[in-house]
Each structure stands twice: as structure tokens, then as C-alpha cells.
Amino acid sequence: MTASGLVFLREIPPEFPDFAHEQAEGIAAIHGAAAAEATLASMPPPGAPLDRTGVWCLGLEKGSRITGMAAAVLIGDVAQIDYLHLCAGWREPRYVALLLEGLLRVLGAGPRAIIHESVQYAPLPLEEAFTGHGFTVTERLLMAAPVEQVTAGAAAGVETEAFSGAHTAAAAALLARTYNGPERRFHPHLFAEGTAQALLERHWEETSRLGLHHLTRVAFDADGSARGLHLAQRLFPNTGHLNQLAVAPECRNQGLGATLVQEGAAAMLEAGLETATLGVTPANPARRLYERIGFEDLCPFWTCVCWRNPPDPAAL
Numbered sequence: 183m184t185a186s187g188l189v190f191l192r193e194i195p196p197e198f199p200d201f202a203h204e205q206a207e208g209i210a211a212i213h214g215a216a217a218a219e220a221t222l223a224s225m226p227p228p229g230a231p232l233d234r235t236g237v238w239c240l241g242l243e244k245g246s247r248i249t250g251m252a253a254a255v256l257i258g259d260v261a262q263i264d265y266l267h268l269c270a271g272w273r274e275p276r277y278v279a280l281l282l283e284g285l286l287r288v289l290g291a292g293p294r295a296i297i298h299e300s301v302q303y304a305p306l307p308l309e310e311a312f313t314g315h316g317f318t319v320t321e322r323l324l325m326a327a328p329v330e331q332v333t334a335g336a337a338a339g340v341e342t343e344a345f346s347g348a349h350t351a352a353a354a355a356l357l358a359r360t361y362n363g364p365e366r367r368f369h370p371h372l373f374a375e376g377t378a379q380a381l382l383e384r385h386w387e388e389t390s391r392l393g394l395h396h397l398t399r400v401a402f403d404a405d406g407s408a409r410g411l412h413l414a415q416r417l418f419p420n421t422g423h424l425n426q427l428a429v430a431p432e433c434r435n436q437g438l439g440a441t442l443v444q445e446g447a448a449a450m451l452e453a454g455l456e457t458a459t460l461g462v463t464p465a466n467p468a469r470r471l472y473e474r475i476g477f478e479d480l481c482p483f484w485t486c487v488c489w490r491n492p493p494d495p496a497a498l
């Protein structure tokens with residue numbers, strides 16, 4: 183099979199629901215039928231427009247059929263690749279590479295970094311194509327725990343607050359400091375302060391709209407600087423997902439990291455969620471922390487992180 187080429191997609195193609203159903207099967211196996219149903223319900227139907235500002239969506243076309251798609255969205259000056267799908271029979275590195283090359287051409291030299299992060303319920307052969315285009319591919323493990331169990335171990339005495347829009351600058355400074363230190367091994371370019379601010383504003387906008395900003399916990403020093411935080415979101419009707427757990431280097435090993443996760447879980451319990459999930463690289467010592475408070479491995483998934491300076495698009 184050969185692909186005839188790339189096209190700009192202005193709307194969700196008719197082939198997309200097949201992929202959505204396949205994703206839903208994987209989600210049902212891990213998170214239950216309600217989660218799968220909610221995922222299907224939230225997926226845009228064929229014909230839904232894709233031409234929001236800052237989003238480019240490309241399709242891989244064979245005859246009049248779309249056999250794959252991928253989109254790029256800008257968060258600050260970082261481009262995030264989303265909606266990366268290939269139909270059955272087309273899940274080969276060369277087709278991933280074609281979509282990737284198309285997106286890189288469209289993005290040009292604009293973004294400071296490009297990332298792709300996904301839970302692959304229907305596995306795609308991403309690694310070869312991504313590493314072949316200068317990406318660092320990092321395996322991450324998905325861990326899960328019943329929220330009730332995580333909450334049960336909560337330590338007394340450390341104060342955390344529900345995240346609010348007023349916290350974005352202090353939280354961005356902490357993310358920039360934590361994830362740009364010498365020990366960083368993940369998202370090396372995502373957390374420049376301006377980008378972290380854009381990420382947190384987006385997080386605030388999304389979670390406050392759903393009335394779920396209190397799932398995200400932040401701890402402050404007396405002078406108003408952030409000591410620790412994580413970003414939590416509802417992933418499925420019964421599942422909350424924790425991202426970017428960060429504790430300032432001078433505040434570590436005092437139980438703050440565990441408390442932030444436990445208080446996030448307590449807020450999840452209040453919001454009616456049953457399961458908490460998070461992603462972690464296999465070598466991160468934070469795994470010990472998560473295991474201690476009840477998290478177990480679920481399945482592997484891939485995360486790709488890259489470029490400070492995208493190559494010259496003409497050279498692709």
C-alpha cells in the first residue's frame with residue numbers, strides 16, 4: 183500500500199469513528215465501560231470542524247479515503263501533536279513519518295519545542311518515526327490507584343490549597359524551576375516560564391469551567407512562592423489524572439509530594455471519582471512514592487519530547 187499524499191483536514195473525516203471505537207475498547211478494558219462510553223460521546227463526530235485558530239490538522243489520503251491523521255496545537259511557543267491516528271493496515275512507521283513530516287513543514291521554525299504525549303490504547307509504531315525526526319522518545323508507565331485507598335494514608339499537618347487563576351504566576355515559576363533543574367529528564371523545553379504560564383492558564387480555564395479546579399492542589403510558602411503542586415484533571419467520569427507533580431528542591435523528602443497527591447485524591451473522592459491515574463518514567467524515583475501510597479502499574483505508553491530548535495523545514 184502506498185499513500186497518495188497529505189491533505190489539510192478542515193473537518194473530522196468519516197473514517198475517524200473506527201479508530202475512536204478501537205480506542206474505546208482499550209479504554210473499556212482498563213477504565214471500564216462508562217469511561218469508554220464517555221470517551222466516545224466526547225469525541226467529535228465526522229464533519230465536525232477542525233479549523234480552530236492555532237490548530238493544523240493533516241490527513242493521509244489514499245484515493246478519496248483518509249487513512250491517518252495528526253494535528254498540532256500551539257501552547258505558548260510549544261507545539262503539541264494531538265489526534266495522531268492511523269487506520270488498521272496503515273500502522274507503519276513510514277506513515278507516522280509522513281504525517282510527522284507534514285506537521286513539521288506546517289509548523290516551520292516557529293515553535294521552540296514540539297511534544298507528543300499520548301496514551302496508546304491502540305498501539306501505534308511511533309518510536310522509529312519520532313526518533314528518526316530528532317525526537318527523544320521516553321517510555322512512561324501509567325499508574326493507577328483507587329482514590330479511597332490513596333486518601334486513607336493522608337498525613338496531617340501540611341497545608342495545600344485548591345488551585346485558582348490567581349496562582350498561575352507562582353505555579354509557573356515553580357514548574358520552570360523544578361523541571362528545568364539539572365535533574366530534569368522529561369519535557370526539557372516545555373517549562374520555560376512563559377510556556378508554563380500558558381499551560382497553567384489553559385489548565386485553569388478548563389478545570390474552572392468544569393468546576394473541578396480544586397482537584398489540583400498547590401502549597402505555598404509564607405512569602406507566596408509555590409513550594410509544591412500538581413495539575414489534576416478529570417479524565418473519565420470515574421477517573422482523575424494527576425500531572426506534573428513538582429516540589430521545590432529545598433522542600434523535598436518532608437512528605438509534601440505525597441500530601442499533594444493524597445489531597446488531590448481526597449478532592450477526587452468528593453467529586454465522585456473512583457480511580458486516580460498518573461504517568462511516570464520507569465526510572466523516576468518518584469515511582470517509590472506512588473507505590474507507597476497505593477499506585478500500581480497499568481500499562482506502558484509512549485511519550486515523545488523534543489526540539490529546542492526545529493530543523494530548517496526546507497531540509498526535511
Ligand SMILES: CC(C)(COP(=O)(O)OP(=O)(O)OC[C@H]1O[C@@H](n2cnc3c(N)ncnc32)[C@H](O)[C@@H]1OP(=O)(O)O)[C@@H](O)C(=O)NCCC(=O)NCCS
Pocket residue numbers: 360365426427428429430433434435436437438439440441461462463466467468469470471472
Ligand atoms: C517527586 C517529588 C514531587 C517528590 O516530592 P517530595 O516532597 O520529596 O515527596 P515526599 O517527601 O512525599 O516523598 C519522598 C519520595 O520521593 C521520591 N524521591 C526521592 N528522591 C527523588 C528524586 N530525586 N526525584 C524524584 N523522586 C524522588 C522517593 O520515593 C522518596 O521517598 P522514599 O525515598 O522514602 O521512597 C519531587 O522529588 C520532585 O519535584 N521531583 C522532580 C519532578 C518529578 O520528577 N516529578 C514527578 C513526575 S512523575
